[in-house]
Each structure stands twice: as structure tokens, then as C-alpha cells.
Amino acid sequence: MIPINSFFSINEFRKNIVRVLALSMLVVTYSCGGPSANKNSADDMANDSITAGMDYLLPTPEELISNLADNNFTFNDKNLLDIKSIDKITLTRYRALYFGITYSDFLYLSYFNKGYKALDYLNALKKLSTDLGITNNLNEEYLNRMEKNLTNVDSLKIISIELSIEVFKNIETLGGKELYAQIGIGTIIEALYLATQSIETVDGNEELVARVVEMGLFFDNYMENYAQYKPKDDAANQLLTDLNAIKDGFYALNEDTKELVVEKKTIKDSVALLTFSKSESQKTKLNNEKFVGLKRQIEHVRTLIFEQKY
Numbered sequence: 619m620i621p622i623n624s625f626f627s628i629n630e631f632r633k634n635i636v637r638v639l640a641l642s643m644l645v646v647t648y649s650c651g652g653p654s655a656n657k658n659s660a661d662d663m664a665n666d667s668i669t670a671g672m673d674y675l676l677p678t679p680e681e682l683i684s685n686l687a688d689n690n691f692t693f694n695d696k697n698l699l700d701i702k703s704i705d706k707i708t709l710t711r712y713r714a715l716y717f718g719i720t721y722s723d724f725l726y727l728s729y730f731n732k733g734y735k736a737l738d739y740l741n742a743l744k745k746l747s748t749d750l751g752i753t754n755n756l757n758e759e760y761l762n763r764m765e766k767n768l769t770n771v772d773s774l775k776i777i778s779i780e781l782s783i784e785v786f787k788n789i790e791t792l793g794g795k796e797l798y799a800q801i802g803i804g805t806i807i808e809a810l811y812l813a814t815q816s817i818e819t820v821d822g823n824e825e826l827v828a829r830v831v832e833m834g835l836f837f838d839n840y841m842e843n844y845a846q847y848k849p850k851d852d853a854a855n856q857l858l859t860d861l862n863a864i865k866d867g868f869y870a871l872n873e874d875t876k877e878l879v880v881e882k883k884t885i886k887d888s889v890a891l892l893t894f895s896k897s898e899s900q901k902t903k904l905n906n907e908k909f910v911g912l913k914r915q916i917e918h919v920r921t922l923i924f925e926q927k928y
Contacts, residue, residue, distance in 0.1 A: 680725055680779050682809040682836060687729035689829045691816040695735065698723045699808070701742040703924070710750065711849065714797050715923050717746045718804020726812055728778040733768030736778075740764055750797065799847040803861070804923065806840040809833065810864075811920050814913040820906040827871075827904050834868035841865060857928040860919050867912035871904065 699719050707713050720742050727736035740761060747753045760781050767773035813830050817823045841861045848854040922928055 680783070682806065682833065683722060683725040683729055683812075685829060685833065686726065686809070686813055686816070689826065691813060691826060691829075693726075693730040693732075694815065695727075695732070697812055697815045698726070698739075701739060704742055704746060707749075707926075709926070710797070711800055711854075711928070712923070712926050713746055713749050714800035715804040715928070717743065717750060718801040718806075719808040719920075719923070720746060720804075721801070722805050722808035722812065725778050728774045731774070733764070733770075733774050736774065737761075737764050737768065752797075795847040796849065799844045802840045803844050803857070806833075806837050807916065807920055807923065810837065810916050814909075814916055817909070817913075820904045820909050824904060827909060831868065831871060834865075837868065838865060853928050857919070857922075860915070860922070864912065864915050864919065867908070867915050871908045871912055 699716070701720065704716055704720070707716055720739055724736055724739035724743060727733075727739060744753070744761070760777065763777050764774070767777065810830070810833060813826075813833060817826050817830070820827050841858075841864075844861065845858055848858060
């Protein structure tokens with residue numbers, strides 16, 4: 619299994635590529651005019667390029683949930699959002715977070731061949747999209763296709779993929795970057811919640827935990843996107859703080875176990891005592907206590923979303 623720091627290194631590498639490209643464009647721009655004339659436009663170009671790269675790295679909800687279905691995570695509908703609670707939401711930011719959560723649940727049901735219940739969540743999404751003003755892509759065509767293919771899991775997956783790509787990639791255009799970032803957080807938190815709730819303990823479930831660790835790469839991108847476009851208030855700042863705690867949990871989960879061996883030797887013809895130390899890397903062992911800590915932090919954020927504390 620690849621350590622978590624390797625996954626985040628990949629993430630940094632990909633973002634650094636974007637920065638290098640941005641820097642290259644800056645050099646070209648700068649060489650075409652005077653420093654004062656190009657400074658502001660160059661800075662804007664760098665920021666836009668980095669931001670565009672960050673947005674591009676965000677996966678669709680379908681990519682997140684397919685990871686669960688394809689890797690034998692246990693299905694449990696008790697972990698899903700109670701869609702009746704959607705009627706109690708009035709503020710846009712909470713509707714956006716709920717939209718992301720509901721979207722993950724809808725895809726979760728679709729991928730695990732629960733078409734009839736998935737339709738209920740699709741209708742809930744339609745209501746939320748109306749409230750958020752992003753109804754363009756959640757049209758009757760998808761609802762009708764869902765109804766006709768409720769018992770055909772392969773068709774449901776195809777419809778879900780089409781819907782996920784079409785809607786999620788257009789949310790930014792329809793609702794703005796802030797809304798897009800908030801929906802993304804709801805999506806990734808629910809995907810992580812569904813994944814971690816399938817695992818009681820690390821022992822015997824190392825492969826499933828490894829898949830959760832891989833999702834840490836996705837989480838990092840969603841969190842950075844939220845940090846870029848979040849509302850500027852205390853509640854949003856608290857959410858970002860709690861998201862950072864999840865990020866720290868991913869880092870802590872897969873730290874290499876190392877043993878320090880100290881050897882003391884006396885050099886011949888000398889009274890000096892020199893100490894030699896060496897570090898011996900042992901096989902990486904996932905820490906169950908750290909996994910439980912990560913799991914609880916994800917639950918904590920999800921609970922506070924439902925309590926509308928963010």
C-alpha cells in the first residue's frame with residue numbers, strides 16, 4: 619500500500635505543475651511589456667491559473683462513490699441522510715451542503731442497486747436544486763429514465779454517471795464558485811462518512827482502509843477549493859478548521875512505524891566513546907486508534923452540518 623504522504627505528494631506535484639505553467643506564462647507576459655504595466659495582470663493570471671488547476675482536480679461525486687461499490691464496502695442504508703430533514707433547511711449555504719450529501723447518497727444507492735430508493739433521493743435533489751437555482755440539468759428526462767430503469771443496475775449506473783458529470787461540472791457556472799465549493803464539501807464528507815462507517819476496525823480491513831486513505835487525495839482538493847471560495851465569516855472559518863482536523867487525521871493514520879537502534883562502540887586506542895544510531899523502517903502498520911479518530915472527526919463535521927452550525 620502506498621503511504622498517505624505519497625498520495626499528498628502526488629497532489630502537491632500536480633498542483634506544482636499548474637504553478638510552473640502559470641510561472642511560464644508570467645515570464646512570457648512580463649517580457650512583452652514593462653514591469654509596472656504587467657504586474658497586476660501577471661498576478662491575476664497566476665492566481666487564475668492555479669485556481670483553474672485546483673478546480674480541474676476535483677472529482678465528480680460518481681468518482682467518489684464508485685470507489686466504494688467497486689471495492690466491496692458494505693452497504694448500509696441506515697447511514698444515509700433522512701431526506702425529510704431537507705424541508706427544514708432555509709439558508710443557501712446549508713442547502714448547498716445538503717445537496718452535496720444527498721448527491722453522494724443518491725449515487726451510493728444507485729451503485730448498490732437500490733433504484734427505487736435512489737429515485738427518492740433524486741427527487742430530493744430536484745427540490746434542493748430548485749431552491750438553489752440550479753435546476754437546468756436536473757430535468758424530467760433523468761427522472762423518467764430513472765423510473766424506467768429502477769431494476770437495471772447497469773443502466774442506473776450509466777444514468778448516474780451522466781447526471782453526475784453534467785450537473786456537477788455545471789454547478790460552478792449556474793451557482794457560482796462559492797456554491798460549488800460548499801456542495802463539494804457536502805459531497806466528500808458524505809462519501810468519507812459512508813466509507814468509514816463500513817469499517818469497524820482496521821484489523822482484517824486493511825484494504826478497505828487503504829481505499830479510504832486514497833480518498834484523502836480527493837478530500838485535500840475539495841478542502842483547498844473550499845478554502846479558496848468559502849464565505850468570509852466565523853462559521854465558515856470553523857468548518858475550515860474542522861476540515862483541517864480531518865486532513866491531519868489522514869496524515870496521522872498512515873505514518874511509518876520506525877524503530878531507533880542505538881549502538882555504543884569504543885574506538886581502539888582511544889578512550890572516546892562514540893554513539894552510532896541507525897533507523898530501521900518496519901512494515902507500515904495502520905493504526906486502529908488513529909483510524910477511529912479520523913472516523914469520529916468525519917462524524918463530527920457531518921453532525922454539525924446537520925445542526926446547521928457552519
